[in-house]
Amino acid sequence: MYLTKEEEKIYDGEYGEVLEKCMNLLVSLGDIYGAEKLIPISSSQISGVSYKTIGDIGLEFLRDFANEKVEVSVPSTLNPCGMDVDNWKKLGFPEDFAKKQLEIIDCFKKIGAEISCTCTPYLTGNLPRFREHIAWAESSAVSFANSVIGAKTNREGGPAALASAIIGKTPYYGYHLDENRKATHIIEVNIENPSIDVYGALGYIVGKTVKNGIPYFKNIKNINNDELKALGAAMAASSGVALYHVENITPEAKKAIDDNLEKITIDMDDIKDAYEELNTCNEAPDLICIGCPHCSLREIKEIAEFIKKNSIKLKCDLWICTSLHMKAIADRMGYTRIIEKAGGEIVKDTCMVVAPIEDMGYKRVATNSGKAGVYLPSFCKSEVIYGNIKDILK
Structure with missing residues (x-):
């Protein structure tokens, strides 16, 4: 990877151990995936916030960041944590769990992350522009940002999104490149008046079918943002889908399709099968x-x-x-x-x-x-x- 002189200084530890760790992580990712350089980002969405998912090891990792008094350099929002931060007692969350969860929240607060605790940051102020480069974790948020908004992000892990939030950059590979955003499969949808749960079942089927591909949906009409959110989230859960296109709906659909793609038809019989599996x-x-x-x-x-x-x-x-x-x-x-x-x-x-x-x-x-x-x-x-x-x- 090519690094600027300033990036080299960070990489060599001249600005402290935490920044060095962050830069090393980003450069390592770039080396693995063949990135030629780092690029600036406009925002980050950080996962790994729930004590249930990161445990004591993750908490110790965050303590190191908080104690070094580093701060995020771009607007950065948090994924859901493991409880309602204000009403956990009323809802019956365990007290020992709550204690650790509140410490995690405090660590993120110290580094300047917005304590939003949501997987829909685009509804609460972290709304990137079309074609803007971002570094987001949380699979459904990644899918919505790439597909519905047309921003550009890879499906980051929690530590990588945190590192990008602090450095303000991400490796230039994957979905940041236009050539990697083309459709790989055409999905013909023969379903009338689907509800959110039907879109969830559709996403579940398509994800299992295309794996890490990029589906292009046809015959979907009058779909709202909540339904697009449900569709992308289900695909991201059942597979590695981080980008999809919907004909005449999503912003990159017109330029995303070629004629010689595998075609898959989904009808209500397939949806019924998905319901039985779920x-x-x-x-x-x-x-x-x-x-x-x-x-x-x-x-x-x-x-x-x-x-x-x-x-x-x-x-x-x-x-x-x-x-x-x-x-x-x-x-x-x-x-x-x-x-x-x-x-x-x-x-x-x-x-x-x-x-x-x-x-x-x-x-x-x-x-x-x-x-x-x-x-x-x-x-x-x-x-x-x-x-x-x-x-x-x-």
Whole structure:
């Protein structure tokens, strides 16, 4: 890799051990993937925030950064942590877990990261421009940024995103290069009026089929951002898909397709098969959980209005997972009051996957999230009831 004189000084440790570690990590990644240089980034989304996922080793790693008093050099947001930072006692999170989680949050605060704790940073202020280079971790956020916004990022790991946040640069390879953003498969979709759970099932199937490829979807119309979010998240969970295109919808679709690509057709029979695979339980849930990725205000509003219209009184716990920003607006709009009156909670900062729900007594989780449907059995040892959230609430 070519390094500037300033980058060489950082690499040689002239600006301290932490910056040296960060630069060494980025250069090593660049060497592995054939990058010719480092390029500036405009923002970072840092994963590895939940104590459940990083444990004591990760906490010790973050302490080293916080104690050296280094700071991020670009706007940097955090992925969900393992609990609602403010309401963990009310929700029943274990106290020993909370203590470690709060220390992790404090470490990130000391280095200047925004304590946003959301997997939808593009809804809360970290919104890159088209073709802007960024360094984002968290698979669904990466997919949305690359595909829907048209920004450029690889699927970074937590340490690499943190290193990029501090250095302000990332290796120039992978999805940062235009030639690597072309479609590899054409997906013909023959499904009428799909809901979010159907898009989750579609993403689950396509991800397993194309592996690390770049799908190009045809025959998808009238899809909103929440549905695009669900589609990309499910693909990223069931595979390594970090970029997809939708004909006449996503910004790079026109230039992303060639004629000689493998074509795959998906219809409702395939969706039904996906539902059977994602459903691992036919008993009643002890937790209904939506918001993986975090819910938008539109999703919260739809659930609140549905609960109110149908006079729903819940027989199990309900978590609607979202960001601090969306929760604050939901409070003002009265949606939180409606949901709490029915027996549910709007839970911020976390989600069912990175929270220690298995230690909190939740064994059977109902969800409309294809991403959660993939991760819950392995990450949380949970059985899954997968389907349309309104049917589940009824």
